[in-house]
Amino acid sequence: MAAAVDVVLGCALGPDRGRHLSKLDRATRDWLEDAGFAVNDESLWREALTHGSTGEARDYQRLEFLGDRVLGLTIAHRLYETGRNDEGRMAQRLNALVSKQTCADRARDIGVSDHVIMGKQAREDGAQNSDNVLGDIMEALLGASFLENGFARTEQLICDLWEDPLNGKTGKSKHPKSALQEWAAGNQRRPPEYEVTDVQGPDHARRFTVKVSVYKVGEVEATASGKRDAETEAAKLFMEKFG
Structure with a gap:
């Protein structure tokens, strides 16, 4: 499968990506290689680490788009090969393992925040430590790895970086929103709202507060760096309080 993916996608993308960014500093290149990334085209990896606040012509967004798909395929393949769960259970684990939170956790583990390239104001606002930015850059690095080294090598890299959540409990428990939905139905309550x-906060470091309520039961608020994450945390807190 890996070879077929390399051939099909490699032909579609082609070798010339027309990059004009400056090179990496030596410390960042050493860090990437220590983390398991094989670096050749330094401008590609600089792009993967560049936040939109710099005003540079290229930032990590396009590579993030690509890396997200490489990550999803890798984790789906891994779950299929190593377990006998049904589609629903695999989908539940997949969603958790490729979530922004899990990507951000992997980024923190390898020290991404120390090497993010961003504007002065964004850095002062703490954007280099936000889940959204770290998760996006982690995916961008995977996209760069795919372009430079192909699917097979990137697949192995992902399996190495994701070893703990893959072998742990990530995604094995029911998602808090699903658990709350089922709890409400099971107790003959209206669906949660x-x-x-x-x-x-600024655009690159937004904080969302979400209220979840169940009619004639109660309500709970939670705050997170994304609307979906805030909903998840609110559902979790609701179940802890009322479930």
């Missing part, structure tokens, strides 16, 4: 009650 989610409402964004507050949004704060």
Whole structure:
């Protein structure tokens, strides 16, 4: 499978990507190689680490788009090969293992925040430590790895970086929102309702506050760096309080 993916996608993308960014500093290249990435075209890897706040012609967004798909295929393949779960269970684990939170956790483990290239204001706002930025850059690095080294090598790299969550409990428990939905139905309550009650911070470091309520039971609020994450945390807190 890996060879077929390399051939098909490699032909579609082609070797010339027309990059014009400056090179990496030596410390960043050494860090990438220590983390398991094989670096050749330094401008590609600089692109993967560049935040939009710099104003440079290329930032990590396109590579993030590609890396997200490489990650999803790798994790789906791994779950299929190593277990006998049904489609629903595999989908549940897949969603958790490729989530922004899990990607950000992997990024923190290898020290991505120390090498993010971003504008002064964004850095002062702490964007280099946000789940959204770290998760996006982790995916961008995987996209760069795919372009430079092909699918097979990137697949192995992902399996190495994701070893703990793959072998642990990530995604094995029911998602908090699903658990709350089933709890409400099982107790003959109306479905839970989610409402964004507050949004704060600059565009690159937004904080969302979400309220979840169940009619004639109660309500709980939670805050996170993304609307979906805030909903998840609110559902979790609701179940802890009322479930």
